[in-house]
Amino acid sequence: MLLLIAGTMAVLLVRNLFVATMLLGIVSFTMALIFISLDAVDVAFTEAAVGAGISTVLYIGTLALVGSQEKDQPKFAAGPMVICIAVGAVLYYATYEMPPFGHADNPVQTHVGPRYIQDSPTEIGVPNMVTSVLASYRGYDTFGEVTVIFAAGIGVLLILRQRRRRKNEDDETDVPLDKGKTGRSGSLSGLGSEHDLIPHVIAKLLIPFIFVFALYVQFHGDFGPGGGFQAGVIFAAGIILYALVFSLDLARSVINEKVILFLISAGVLLYGGVGVASMLLGGNFLDYNVLSSDPVAGQHLGILLVELGVGITVTAAMLAIFYAFVGRADLIAAKAEQEKN
Amino acid sequence: MLSLSSQYPILVAIVPLMAAPICALLRGKTAPWAFTTITSACTFYISIQLLFSVASSGPISYELGGWAPPWGIEYVVDLLSGFMLVLISGISTGVLLYARESITKEVAPQQLGLFFTAYLLALTGMLGISITGDAFNVFVFLEIMSLSSYALIAMGERTDRRALTAAFQYLIIGTVGATFYLIGVGLIYLMTGTLNIADIAARLPEIEGTRPILAAAGFIVIGIGIKLALFPFHVWLPNSYTYAPNIVTAFFAGTATKVGVYLLIRFIFTVFGENYSFGELGLTDILLPLGVLAFLTMSSVAIYQTNIKRLLAYSSVAQMGYIILGISLASESGLTAAILHIFNHAIVKTGLFLSLGCMFFVVGSTYLKDLEGIGKRMPITTFGFVLGGFGLIGVPLTPGFISKWYLVVAALEKGSIIGYSLVALLMISSLLAVLYIWRVVEVAYFRDPPDSVVKREAPMSLLVPTWIFILGSFYFGIETSFNVGIAKVAAAFLMGGA
Amino acid sequence: MSIGFFNYWVFIILLMIGLYTVMSRSNLIKKMIGLSLFQISVFLFYISMGKVSGGTAPIVVENITDGVAPVYSNPLPHVLILTAIVVGIATTALGLSLVVRIRESFGTIDEDEILEMKDGA
Incomplete structure (x- = not known):
């Protein structure tokens, strides 16, 4: 978890876009591992394949086309910072009345979910x-x-x-x-x-x-x-x-x-x-x-x-x-x- | 074998959806267009049938996959969503009639198949949002609509490369908006354990005061606000509308933001209920000033534009302000005015963008400086534009007048100082609208066209659809039983049913 | 109490960093990366909701040895997030293709530099 935070901070700070892309891949992969620990194996599988796989390929492909150095930009943006803190604060405020993490009697676990868990093996027959x-x-x-x-x-x-x-396949050289x-x-x-x-x-x-x-x-x-x-x-x-x-x-x-x-x-x-x-x-x-x-x-x-x-x-x-x-x-x-x- | 009409709710969304992949495979100049137009017309027909059956026998629910809600996804057609379906598919069909010749100037011929595919997907997205009864399904269709609209806007790049940056800006802001919506839905799901809109509405009262729900409402209102270009989240709209191809602008101006308003109304009145929305959340205090600021500032900004397309785009944000004001009054007449204005503004604005498209087709520009004396060069088109402009200002006999009238009535109902000052502000804003329309009129009629050009009208295939919208707007301004009737009943239903 | 919300707090921090990256960086690729982070953080939020302590992945266990029926985590958030991941990659692909075209016609991928141009939107 802390690795995630460190990773995202690094993404924010690092100026080489290539490195940032790699870090994003690492964050995705770490996220996939966390998903496994949260029982979401399907999601973890997908996140690893997509977040760490395909999207990294896409980013690198783009970087090859557009260049990978970010312009020097040490400036601190106050406006966005305020907005982010406000958004974060609202969510933080909300967490205090959220149902506790992992309890089996949370609304999520009691209302719609159980039907899927109890009946799907008989209704659909798929494990x-x-x-x-x-x-x-x-x-x-x-x-x-x-x-x-x-x-x-x-x-x-x-x-x-x-x-x-393209005119001719043979024309193709590394330009x-x-x-x-x-x-x-x-x-x-x-x-x-x-x-x-x-x-x-x-x-x-x-x-x-x-x-x-x-x-x-x-x-x-x-x-x-x-x-x-x-x-x-x-x-x-x-x-x-x-x-x-x-x-x-x-x-x-x-x-x-x-x-x-x-x-x-x-x-x-x-x-x-x-x-x-x-x-x-x-x-x-x-x-x-x-x-x-x-x-x-x-x-x-x-x-x-x-x-x-x-x-x-x-x-x-x-x-x-x-x-x-x-x-x-x-x-x-x-x-x-x-x-x- | 069930009768076809019982499948209408799903058909309205999947007809364009299934048509899209077929359209992607079509080649040539006319085939994709013809196919898309026929599809859209079918959708229009189904929508009208749905609206009639809802009006006569009440809301329809359709269980997708045969699973009962809240386990499966449910489609719900009530009067408001039926109304939206008719509006969206109708405008789409009208714009498509216009598209055949217009689009050839802006999109490469070999791209047309894919272009119309994206158009169909955008249509699917909007219809899907209007009809679904599931909060997460809204997100999925919102993204279908958004992704295809980013691509459609970027297509304006052959005319002006800024279309690319506009599309990118919209992509960033739009995705943030959609993700905000997703967080909001997540918070609601966390607290209620359900995603079905009716089920959420039933379960919310128990936990209404809790902080996560408060936060959820905030995230959802902001997320939708971004999508509907609620002031001050409107920055993406003028750029996108200005640089997108003309038919895309005409289509989106009439529909895309309106779908956002529809969602907002749905969440405020159906999900949260007006007592909670306006009581505990205090949405009146937030939305009312935003609405007023929107129409005052954006109308003023519109006056200073040099590009008519951009001018109309700012005017769209301003008109959104009226709609938001109507919603924020939290009364039945206010809501009636808002729903009415969704409809009226959609028709008027589409007509305006289409007539502007005619000018672009002939002149190749929408900048005021290139359109000097256009009234003499293209009299029929320009006359249409001016009539549409009257609709924006709210001259009597135009639909703009009707919706403003209801808005004024709703404001006066509020009584007190606020009500009267709102009326005054509405008047000021209408005067500003007179000013920006006047700028176009002045350039069009009181300046001489450049000597070299001859008088030339746009082709009939462009003029006829344009005039359908212009005359249609007058029809709905004079014979108001359809739009006012539905708006009133829908408003009463929403206020009572919540 | 506090440990119970740890996942949610991590989600909030990731979300803030992602959003800040989107809004404060002028490099268009960096914006896209920020957007991806922002979306990933929401995935964490949803998945955390579905977890039941002591639960297992929602795949039916056939041979229960100790006679106790296993507790499964809620599959619904997983499904939602699968969809959201797909939406995320779709957005990324489209955004990056726009970046490529912007770079071709403007010669830069820095928002500030584009804005400085005469016709820079």
Whole structure:
């Protein structure tokens, strides 16, 4: 806990953005550990994969494009400080009448929660209660969540989409993007170095396992921690690793932007399609009971399908975002090259 | 097989939602537009059906996934949310009719599929917020709306690169607002153990005085206040509205902030109840001065703008001030005025932004200096703009007059010094509105157009939707039974039902 | 008493630091990092709510050996936070892509420097 506070203070104070990003990753990871101690294994899993994984990749990708040194800024901002202290004080004031931490007779534990804990194993038949609440009781929230990811993917594509396609794959060389500031060299799709044997061999060994693990997480989410979202992130991570080690163009030849756009949409449609199917069968939207003659089997089928939808959309959206960032780097590199000639 | 009409509550939200991924796959210049427009029109039709059935047979509840609330998520349509649904989908459809030619000037053709996808998602978000009966589900749909609107605003970047910074600023402030809302909901959940709005309302009275609930109310009001551009949290709005593509501005001006107001009304009256909100929380003392400050300062700031789009954006913040004032009066007539003004302002402002969009389409700028003599170059468009301007000022026969009339009545009901001074302040603010509209009129009619240009009107596909909104606003200003009727009944329901 | 609120207090401190970073730093990436911190702190708040002392993760334990039914922590906050994490990463991705474009068209990612420009919003 104290480590967390120290970490966040350091994020605030450190001036190198690269270091700040790493610290953010550490904070996320520490947070994930704390979540485990608070019994939230699913959340911990996700936080580790997202907070410490994907978001760090995104930050680093951005830093490579924009430079990593913050302007000198020792100034102390009084206004924001006052606001923060006010916000903190209100919350601190509120804590004194909060129900004590961890008591079993708090309203949170007594009102709505028990139903999920007591009845979900019989109503849904899935041991992981988080999955049953996520995909069934509050399945519509999860549908919204998939839509949020979909919206983010669409938004990033809208904002970053290349205006024109690269002329020729061969043209692609490492053009310094902004050497003075970043000290790194440009085109991210050149990142996969062709000569390093060790990463290639290790990646070749690892990547199949990553995919298998992702599939395990996807389909075992009913029983242990995991589910479509985590699986999607892991799957995307596998492909991103492949892209980083073997060059982006190879990854693109395996799964290109058009396919990705199709997949993002397909995931949302699959999820919604399950809902519509249950409507057509006479239930309410996302009422899985009607999907099969036996309600519990129907729930199983419904959860399996919507989790698959989540997994597909998340994988595709993460890849779309990654490709968009990398594509932008290529565009800048190409521009710089044009200006040189 | 159930009848289709029993599924209307969910269809209104998932029709645009499911259409969005399909739209993302469409190519070409017209296909995405046509698809989006048809979808929006379907939504409009469903909304009207819902409103009718609510008006005749009372609120509808729909259990998602077949789980009874508070365990599952519930959709609730009452008169107010039905009213919002009709308003949002109606404005969306009207703006879309206008969009086909207008948007080609501002967004690259190969981006159109994704652009309309984002548009549909924003529409989904707003409808979802209006109809849901679950406090956390509100957050999810709020984020769907916000994320797509950040992207839509950034699309103005082809015209002016400041659209990017505007979108970023909105993203930061908007996310802080949404997270504040999330903290507020968390505090309520901590105390009540439930997320269903009706269930929260039922359980709150026992623990009303406790500090966490007080803090929760504060966080929720501030969080929503940021989203609806409540003065002084409005800083993001003028930038976003100014630099976003025209149809996006027209769409959001009519709907996005109104959804925020809807949420605020929902929380003040349904969740916390007006006795707690205005008694213990003392929201009148907070919201009333903010509302007054909003319309006075923002109307004054609007006078000094050089860009008409920005001028209208400041005027929007000022109009929000009227709505907030109506809510803060804590009376049935005040609430009626607020609901009425949500509707009236939405129509008038959309019409204004659309006619401004016509000018942009022809001239390529919305700066006053580039629009000199526009009244002679584009007489039909400019006339429409002026009529819309009358609506903002509140000239009789316009809807602006109706809502101000109810606001004045509500203020007078308050009696005493405060009531009378409020009326005086309302008059001053209307005069300020006269001034800023006059600035446009002066430039449009009393300056000579540059010699080189010829008289040219905007194409019919732009003019017709614009005039639909302008004439529509007059219709609702004269034949007021629909909007006033619903506002009155909804206000009575909210005050009585809480 | 005091130890019972320790989690909430940590949440408050993290939240304040995050919010301060957002508001006081002019570097746009730093703002995004602050925003992430701000959101993470709220996750801690929700998860702390669901914890029951002596409880275990809400996954049904099949073979209960000592005959005592296990106490499970509340799964609902976990579900909510899963959604919130997703929203967080979505916001981060969109924000960072905006930063990239801002850097391309303005040549800087410092808010103060952008504001100093003639057409800097």
